[in-house]
Amino acid sequence: MRRPDACHTVRVRLRVLALAAAAALLSSACTGGDDEPAADPAALAERLSAAKAVIDAAESLDVALATNELPRGVTGLLSAEGRGNADPAFEGDVSVVAGGTSLAAEVVSVDDELFVKTGFSPVFVRFDPESLGAPDPAGLLDPDTGVATILERTDDLAEDGQSRDGDDVLTTITGTLAGEVVAEFLPTADATGTFQVRYRLTEDDELRDATIAGPFYEGADDVTYRLQLTASDEPVTITAPERTGG
Structure with missing residues (x-):
């Protein structure tokens, strides 16, 4: 009887090894043995608290809160975009929609007063933001009721993977916010509703951005706002405009 040559024997052994490796991989996939454990919500809460601590310790903050429409x-x-501090005070640009028309203005908010200058006015005038359903932008930076407080008041925390932003690796954390929390900084929000939130944190637990979606306006479809709060160690001084009307 003819004996198998060495090459045939090697080929058979390689096929057997390949089949064994495939079976092992299939078994691992079916049992989920290699799945990473879900992130501990308590650990995620600690990361969000660390992110808020960075914001609270900042000398000033660059802030942007906007929706596409x-x-x-x-x-x-x-939209509201500008710079401020925890006094709270803010200076920057705000756009609102009223009667289907977008209105833009320079704003300064300090000492619980809001001053506005539009393209129709050569001077700043005192203004009540509630008349347009908009928040006082300085209120966004209030350390007790401002937008950063959501970082420690989010429920149902879960990790939703990682992504890259340039050289930075960001962790996405999702959760829910009670409407009464959101209404503290954006008063048109449904205080009885539930909002979905997504945070992106750097490896150093600094907030890169957040998106908040839900019933911000009564009787309307849900709206999604994107928030950016960037901490700075450079102080900023904000004072009321010298020339005001109203």
Whole structure:
């Protein structure tokens, strides 16, 4: 009887090894043995608290809160972008929608007063933001009721993977916010509703950005706002405009 040559024997052994490796991989996939354990919600809460501590310790903050659009017929905030501190005080630009028209203005908010200058006015005038369903932008930076407080008041925390932003690796954390929390800094929000939130944190637990989606305006579709709060160790001084009207 003819004996198998050495090459045939090697080929048979390689096929057997390949089949064994495939079986092992299939078994691992079916049992989930290699799955990473879910992140501990308590550990995620600690990371969000660390992110808030960075914001609270900042000398000043660059802030941006914006949505791409508002539902038809809604009067409210389209965007607010500027710089401020925890006094709270703010200076920057705000856009609102009223009667289907977008209105932009320079704003200064300090000492519980809001001053606005639009393209139609050569001077700043005192203004009540509630008349347009918009928040006082300085209120966004209030350490007790401002937007950063959501970092420690989020429920149902879960990790949703990692992504890259340039050289930075960011961790996404999802959760829910009670409407009464959101209404503290954006008063048009449904205080009885539930909002979905997504945070992105750097490896050093600094907030890169957040998105908040939910019933911000009564009787309208849900709206999604994107928030950026960037801490700075450079102080900023904000004072009321010298020339005001109203």
